[in-house]
Amino acid sequence: MLEKLEQLKTDVELKVQSIETLKELQDYKIEILSKKGAFSYFMDELKKVSNENKKEFGQKINEVKVYLTSLFETEEAKLKEKELKEKLEKERIDVTLPGYQFQPGSKHPMNIVIDEIIQIFLPLGYKVEEGPEVEQDFYNFECLNIPKNHPARDMQDTFYITDGILLRTHTSPVQARAMEKNTEKTPIKILCPGKVYRRDDDDATHSHQFMQLEALVIDKDITMANLKATLDLVAKKLFGEKRKIRLRASYFPFTEPSVEVDVSCTCNKNGCPVCKDTGWIEILGAGMVHPNVLKMGGYDPNVYKGFAIGFGIDRITMLKYGFDDIRHLYNNDLRVITQFKKER
Numbered sequence: 001m002l003e004k005l006e007q008l009k010t011d012v013e014l015k016v017q018s019i020e021t022l023k024e025l026q027d028y029k030i031e032i033l034s035k036k037g038a039f040s041y042f043m044d045e046l047k048k049v050s051n052e053n054k055k056e057f058g059q060k061i062n063e064v065k066v067y068l069t070s071l072f073e074t075e076e077a078k079l080k081e082k083e084l085k086e087k088l089e090k091e092r093i094d095v096t097l098p099g100y101q102f103q104p105g106s107k108h109p110m111n112i113v114i115d116e117i118i119q120i121f122l123p124l125g126y127k128v129e130e131g132p133e134v135e136q137d138f139y140n141f142e143c144l145n146i147p148k149n150h151p152a153r154d155m156q157d158t159f160y161i162t163d164g165i166l167l168r169t170h171t172s173p174v175q176a177r178a179m180e181k182n183t184e185k186t187p188i189k190i191l192c193p194g195k196v197y198r199r200d201d202d203d204a205t206h207s208h209q210f211m212q213l214e215a216l217v218i219d220k221d222i223t224m225a226n227l228k229a230t231l232d233l234v235a236k237k238l239f240g241e242k243r244k245i246r247l248r249a250s251y252f253p254f255t256e257p258s259v260e261v262d263v264s265c266t267c268n269k270n271g272c273p274v275c276k277d278t279g280w281i282e283i284l285g286a287g288m289v290h291p292n293v294l295k296m297g298g299y300d301p302n303v304y305k306g307f308a309i310g311f312g313i314d315r316i317t318m319l320k321y322g323f324d325d326i327r328h329l330y331n332n333d334l335r336v337i338t339q340f341k342k343e344r
């Protein structure tokens with residue numbers, strides 16, 4: 001029996017050397033040392049041994065058991081370490097590899113222009129306001145002195161959602177909202193940039209969705225001179241100190257008088273595609289707030305006056321950066337947009 005015990009010991013010693021995975025080793029350990037494993041044979045045999053030999057045999061068996069248990073432990077530890085090493089090697093991260101290229105965004109040219117206009121107005125005490133793009137007929141038209149069946153509604157072909165709800169055709173409804181919101185009826189100085197919508201067929205100069213920026217001032221002593229000085233300042237800051245402005249009489253139902261504002265062109269009138277050799281480029285509409293609009297906003301037109309300006313952001317952006325097609329502003333072509341990176 002002792003021979004068999006020695007044999008098992010050598011067998012196990014040999015076998016564990018050839019085992020390469022932890023799992024295999026653990027299975028083998030069960031095969032040998034578990035209750036029904038190969039080693040249990042000796043425990044059974046021990047019962048049969050005569051009493052005088054029992055002690056010696058018992059000790060021997062125990063020695064081998066302790067030895068084998070510790071052999072398995074050492075081998076287990078070795079294999080664990082080996083497997084960990086392999087795992088780490090497999091999952092090694094090469095920190096010197098170049099990372100993923102991260103494309104920093106750039107501002108859209110129209111946002112650059114909006115920011116620029118806001119920066120001109122902020123020091124003058126204006127605040128930026130927002131209004132909904134899905135607007136009520138009431139604010140988009142009625143409050144702005146454009147009642148139902150008014151011919152001026154044809155000037156702004158409208159996307160209606162229901163009878164009384166539409167996509168705003170201009171940022172001017174924010175004028176009406178600002179006046180209504182100001183329950184104290186104190187002076188107002190606001191700016192409102194945003195998207196507007198009209199039922200136009202898209203082409204090089206038309207887009208069914210475009211951008212406006214509305215400026216509104218309401219106060220006691222506001223005159224046309226204030227409007228003109230403001231327009232002059234903005235034109236010079238936006239296009240350069242040498243630029244001049246020209247006001248042409250125009251018509252908007254919500255302003256009286258109304259003007260269209262041109263900025264002087266820098267060309268030498270020799271086939272200029274921008275001003276068509278007229279020397280002037282139209283950039284916006286403006287005017288003194290109509291008394292009816294003041295009244296509907298809760299302001300006494302005998303006490304309060306105001307002016308409003310409607311910047312066409314698309315047009316100004318196209319002029320400033322030389323775009324010849326408005327659709328370039330909306331196609332989200334990165335080749336176009338990323339050119340404005342430096343202006344961040």
Ligand code: PHE
Nearest residue numbers: 170172285286287308309310
């Ligand atoms: N709301 C006008 C338009 O979209 C522009 C405008 C704004 C004109 C403010 C005068 C005053 O055509």
